[in-house]
Amino acid sequence: xxxxxxxxxxxxxxxxxxxxxxxxxxxxxxxxxxxxxxxxxxxxxxxxxxxxxxxxxxxxxxxxxxxxxxxxxxxxxxxxxxxxxxxxxxxxxxxxxxxxxxxxxxxxxxxxxxxxxxxxxxxxxxxxxxxxxxxxxxxxxxxxxxxxxxxxxxxxxxxxxxxxxxxxxxxxxxxxxxxxxxxxxxxxxxxxxxxxxxxxxxxxxxxxxxxxxxxxxxxxxxxxxxxxxxxxxxxxxxxxxxxxxxxxxxxxxxxxxxxxxxxxxxxxxxxxxxxxxxxxxxxxxxxxxxxxxxxxxxxxx
Amino acid sequence: xxxxxxxxxxxxxxxxxxxxxxxxxxxxxxxxxxxxxxxxxxxxxxxxxxxxxxxxxxxxxxxxxxxxxxxxxxxxxxxxxxxxxxxxxxxxxxxxxxxxxxxxxxxxxxxxxxxxxxxxxxxxxxxxxxxxxxxxxxxxxxxxxxxxxxxxxxxxxxxxxxxxxxxxxxxxxxxxxxxxxxxxxxxxxxxxxxxxxxxxxxxxxxxxxxxxxxxxxxxxxxxxxxxxxxxxxxxxxxxxxxxxxxxxxxxxxxxxxxxxxxxxxxxxxxxxxxxxxxxxxxxxxxxxxxxxxxxxxxxxxxxxxxxxxxxxxxxxxxxxxxxxxxxxxxxxxxxxxxxxxxxxxxxxxxxxxxxxxxxxxxxxxxxxxxxxxxxxxxxxxxxxxxxxxxxxxxxxxxxxxxxxxxxxxxxxxxxx
Numbered sequence: 001x002x003x004x005x006x007x008x009x010x011x012x013x014x015x016x017x018x019x020x021x022x023x024x025x026x027x028x029x030x031x032x033x034x035x036x037x038x039x040x041x042x043x044x045x046x047x048x049x050x051x052x053x054x055x056x057x058x059x060x061x062x063x064x065x066x067x068x069x070x071x072x073x074x075x076x077x078x079x080x081x082x083x084x085x086x087x088x089x090x091x092x093x094x095x096x097x098x099x100x101x102x103x104x105x106x107x108x109x110x111x112x113x114x115x116x117x118x119x120x121x122x123x124x125x126x127x128x129x130x131x132x133x134x135x136x137x138x139x140x141x142x143x144x145x146x147x148x149x150x151x152x153x154x155x156x157x158x159x160x161x162x163x164x165x166x167x168x169x170x171x172x173x174x175x176x177x178x179x180x181x182x183x184x185x186x187x188x189x190x191x192x193x194x195x196x197x198x199x200x201x202x203x204x205x206x207x208x209x210x211x212x213x214x215x216x217x218x219x220x221x222x223x224x225x226x227x228x229x230x231x232x233x234x235x236x237x238x239x240x241x242x243x244x245x246x247x248x249x250x251x252x253x254x255x256x257x258x259x260x261x262x263x264x265x266x267x268x269x270x271x272x273x274x275x276x277x278x279x280x281x282x283x284x285x286x287x288x289x290x291x292x293x294x295x296x297x298x299x300x301x
Numbered sequence: 302x303x304x305x306x307x308x309x310x311x312x313x314x315x316x317x318x319x320x321x322x323x324x325x326x327x328x329x330x331x332x333x334x335x336x337x338x339x340x341x342x343x344x345x346x347x348x349x350x351x352x353x354x355x356x357x358x359x360x361x362x363x364x365x366x367x368x369x370x371x372x373x374x375x376x377x378x379x380x381x382x383x384x385x386x387x388x389x390x391x392x393x394x395x396x397x398x399x400x401x402x403x404x405x406x407x408x409x410x411x412x413x414x415x416x417x418x419x420x421x422x423x424x425x426x427x428x429x430x431x432x433x434x435x436x437x438x439x440x441x442x443x444x445x446x447x448x449x450x451x452x453x454x455x456x457x458x459x460x461x462x463x464x465x466x467x468x469x470x471x472x473x474x475x476x477x478x479x480x481x482x483x484x485x486x487x488x489x490x491x492x493x494x495x496x497x498x499x500x501x502x503x504x505x506x507x508x509x510x511x512x513x514x515x516x517x518x519x520x521x522x523x524x525x526x527x528x529x530x531x532x533x534x535x536x537x538x539x540x541x542x543x544x545x546x547x548x549x550x551x552x553x554x555x556x557x558x559x560x561x562x563x564x565x566x567x568x569x570x571x572x573x574x575x576x577x578x579x580x581x582x583x584x585x586x587x588x589x590x591x592x593x594x595x596x597x598x599x600x601x602x603x604x605x606x607x608x609x610x611x612x613x614x615x616x617x618x619x620x621x622x623x624x625x626x627x628x629x630x631x632x633x634x635x636x637x638x639x640x641x642x643x644x645x646x647x648x649x650x651x652x653x654x655x656x657x658x659x660x661x662x663x664x665x666x667x668x669x670x671x672x673x674x675x676x677x678x679x680x681x682x683x684x685x686x687x688x689x690x691x692x693x694x695x696x697x698x699x700x701x702x703x704x705x706x707x708x709x710x711x712x713x714x715x716x717x
Contacts, residue, residue, distance in 0.1 A: 032343050036708040039509060081575050081582050083524060088516045090344040097515035099560035106557050118512035206413060208640040219398045222393070254417035260410025267403055277394040 003128040006140040008245050010202055011259055015211050019152045022216025023229045024188055027103035027168050032087075033072065034212050034247020035097045036094035038196035038205055039187055040071035042101025045197065057145055061197055068193030071097055072186065101117045122181055142202035149198045156191055157230070160184065165226060198262055210260040212239055221274040236266050314439065316550045318505075321441045321449065322562060328453040329511075330518030330540025331460060331533050332498035336490045337519040338471055338529075339370070342512065343398070344386060344492075348684040349383035349499045349511035353412030357419060368445040372452070372500050380700070383410050393594075436503045438548070438558035449501045450514035456497045463490065463526045469531050506559035517543060517566035524577035543569055545641035594637070599664055601626065601634035603643035603644065605653065606661045614652040670694050670703070679707060 025034050044067035048059045061241070071093055078089040131140055158163065165186055167174040171181040192212065199208045215236035216229075223229040244259025272280045309316040336342050352375035360366060360372020382404050397550035460467065470477040470487035480482045495515070503511050515640040522535035546563030554561075575583045604624035608615045617635055635651060638644045643657030653661065671691050678689075681702055689697040698706070 026396075026399050027395055029398050031398045032346075035346070035402060035405070078574065079573060082578075083342045083582075084520050084582060085337075085342075087340050087342045087519050088337050090510040091337075091346065092520065092567065092570055095510045095563050098509055099513070099563040099567075102560045103556060103564070106560075153305065206409055206611035209402075210410055213399065213402035214406055217395055217403050220399070221394055249412075251414070251418065252421050253414045255419065257410045257413030260406055261414055264403065264407030264410060266533070271389065271392065271395075277392055279392070 004245070006128040006143070007255065009240055010140070010146060011207070011245065012140045012238045012254075013150050013206065013239035014195075014199045015144065015215065015241050016234050017146060017150040017153050017199070018211035019215050019219075019234035019292055020150075020207065021048040021188060021192050021195060022212045024164060024168055024234050025192070025212060025225070026220050027226075028185065028188075030080045030177055030185075030189070031213050031217075032090055033075070034192050034196075035209050036075070037068045037071050037193050038200075038212075039208055040094045040097035041065075041067045041193055041200075042098055043067055043104060043195050045110070046101050046104035047199075050104070051292060057198065061194055064197035065190055065193050067097060067220070068190060068196075069186070072189050087151045113185060131291065146196050146202065149195050149276075153191055153195065156187065160187070164188070207256040207260055210263055211240070212258070214263040214267050215240065218270045221267075221270040221277050223277070236263065239266060303708070306586075311552070315548075317441050317443060317446060318438045318546045318552070318558060319545060320446055321438060321505050322447070322454050322548035322558065323541045323588075324449045324544075325505050325514065326518065326540030326542070326544030326562075327537045328449075328456065328501045328540070329514040330499045330522070330536040332456055332494040333515030333520040334522075334529075334533055334536050335467070335471060335538075337516055339491070340524075341397075342516045343401050344353035344383065344666060345403045345495055345515040347386065347408070348379045348382055348496060348511040349503050349508040350412070351378050352376075352403050352499060352503055353508065354378050354408055354415055355381075357415035361415070361419065368442070368448045368504075371447055375500045375503065376496050380406065383492040383496065390528060393678060412479045441505065445504065452497055452501055456494055457537075459490070460494070464488075464530070467491065471529070496676055506562055510559050510563045513566055514540070514543075517563075517570045520707065521569050521573040523581050524573040539569060562599045594633070597626070597630050598634040598637045600624070602638060602657070602661055602664060603629055605638075605651065606658075606665075614647060614650040616649040617651065620651070628682075667692070667694065670706070673706055674698075677706060677709050677713065680709060 008015065021034075023032050039062035045061035046087055048054075048063035052059055074093045074097075075086070075089045078084050079086045079216070084092070095252050105132060128140055163174070163263060166177070167181040167184040174181050174184075196205070196208045196212075198212075215233045218236050219229045219233035223232055240259045242261040242265035245255060247253075247262060248255040248258035270278065272278050305320060306313065306316045309319060311319060331681050333342070333345065342688065355374040355376070355378025355698060356371045357374075358378070359370050362374075362614065373419065384398075386400045386404050389395050389403065390397050395403070445525065464481050465532070466487055467490065469480070469482060470484060470491070472562055474488070476485055477487065479716070498515060499511055500700050502514055506514055518536040518540035519532070521539045522532045525535060526532050543566045544562060547565040550565065551558040551561040578584055590681075596626065601620070604620060605615070608620060608623055615623065617630060617631050617670075621631045635644065639646075641656070641660070643654055643660050645652050645654045645657075671694055674694055681698075683698075683702065687697060695703045
């Protein structure tokens with residue numbers, strides 16, 4: 001498999017996994033919670049590394065998921081005191097967990113395989129070099145990993161589509177019908193954390209957060225129904241992966257950063273030209289209405 | 302700055318870091334309050350990530366790496382990012398949290414691309430720009446301190462001069478507009494203050510941890526006061542305390558400064574949330590427990606009085622049966638009453654002392670008065686919107702009104 005293909009496939013799989021979850025974060029106004037969770041998993045990674053001395057994917061994912069839950073519960077506990085608004089609670093909890101992680105890295109794991117760059121700013125350009133031997137065939141490690149996460153997210157949405165949908169749009173109706181919005185919300189955030197931590201080591205945190213937020217927000221400007229929103233969001237993830245890669249090659253710049261920039265460019269285009277909500281489109285519609293209103297008046301005089 | 306550095310009993314580098322942390326704490330505390338109180342603290346997160354491309358562009362444009370050039374670049378990028386958040390929110394479709402997230406990731410991606418682009422020039426001079434991500438307090442120079450200190454002083458002076466309009470805009474933008482204040486300008490000013498705080502701090506603690514520095518002093522101070530002027534002062538002091546304690550711990554332990562400062566801040570904030578008098582979680586729990594216990598004690602006192610009227614002095618067990626309260630509650634209440642001198646004991650049996658009898662009477666009078674208030678209170682002509690406290694009706698109503706109430710009640714009862 002060529003390196004180019006491996007990188008684009010990795011990023012595309014991430015785009016799929018994140019694009020499936022992102023729309024629900026946008027609709028549930030939990031976008032920044034995802035950002036918080038993906039930073040707060042760092043101590044989980046460090047602790048697993050200290051305990052087992054390895055960065056094997058499965059324990060790392062479990063450790064990270066534990067800290068994701070701690071982060072969400074901590075934010076909720078602080079908000080529920082009624083003394084602190086939820087934004088400030090987020091701003092208090094996740095930097096603290098992240099600071100713990102940074103301290104752990106610098107104190108105990110410096111110089112080993114765990115440095116900040118590779119944990120948080122893991123560079124997607126190196127993915128083709130990390131391989132696994134599967135049945136005698138050499139496979140780029142990030143592909144089966146991200147593939148499994150994507151499958152997990154697809155499964156989550158396929159099995160609980162109705163539940164997720166109803167808790168997103170009408171939590172009180174869901175509760176009346178015996179579906180707990182809290183449980184569903186936790187499940188989604190744990191899925192976000194698992195996606196984030198799996199993707200961390202292959203693509204880095206910035207790209208994960210970007211892929212979770214930006215395609216979903218773009219898609220929200222373009223669509224009005226839930227299923228199209230999810231599909232468009234996944235599509236924009238793939239566009240960012242491919243567009244970002246070619247941009248990065250031509251400019252010789254960071255691949256992850258370029259993919260993020262392409263995603264952001266898609267958002268700006270949608271912001272301006274989206275059929276319903278774009279600034280330019282709305283200005284045009286307004287201008288047309290105004291001239292249409294003026295014409296009969298002129299005809300009358 | 303020289304004299305300040307000489308004044309401190311620390312080595313030169315440590316003093317620079319210490320002073321930097323203090324300036325950062327004061328600036329983030331006072332200026333951050335205007336974001337936290339508007340519930341927009343995570344804008345600070347986005348803006349501190351957005352400083353990265355600004356720093357890179359400033360470096361590309363001027364080739365200089367001194368503190369003031371980079372600070373100007375960072376501030377410009379921060380302002381652009383803040384404006385973009387406001388523009389995106391104006392679509393009505395994208396909500397504030399998504400707008401913040403999009404701007405954060407967009408600007409940060411751009412920053413990473415610019416960083417790698419710079420690195421490709423093999424320009425060794427660019428090394429150190431990436432400390433903007435994680436912050437590097439040890440890299441602070443004396444000239445950085447001067448820039449930070451000046452920025453901090455200027456913005457604090459601005460807050461002091463424009464305190465009233467800022468306060469109005471902070472709590473009620475619509476009202477501020479209706480009395481003719483320039484709301485756009487004030488909103489811009491508050492955003493600019495946030496940007497300045499970030500520019501001051503991001504070098505020391507880094508982009509990701511900066512948001513904690515903005516949030517911690519304000520939520521700590523908020524637990525102790527409800528007045529903005531006091532809050533700003535307290536917040537600045539707490540910020541300075543967090544910064545200086547963090548810097549000292551990291552010095553003595555050889556730990557990275559940014560994370561230690563943030564952890565100290567977390568301890569400050571949690572202590573305030575738990576223990577703040579009148580508001581804190583533990584304080585409220587304690588008050589509820591004390592209130593419950595007092596109510597139980599008063600109930601047992603009245604039960605005892607009733608039981609004594611009915612017959613012989615009861616044992617605690619009998620009292621529990623008669624009143625339907627758990628024996629444990631009754632025993633604890635009796636201990637409380639004993640301590641207050643309201644009880645006499647005769648072997649197992651308990652009866653009231655003189656003080657106890659007096660206490661029962663005041664209690665019963667108070668209950669009667671409350672019943673009268675519920676019955677006839679609506680007829681009283683109270684000059685203001687007081688809500689009387691059931692336990693201290695006479696005190697809250699005042700003697701005049703209470704006497705009126707009693708007169709009204711006796712008149713009514715004589716009439717019927």
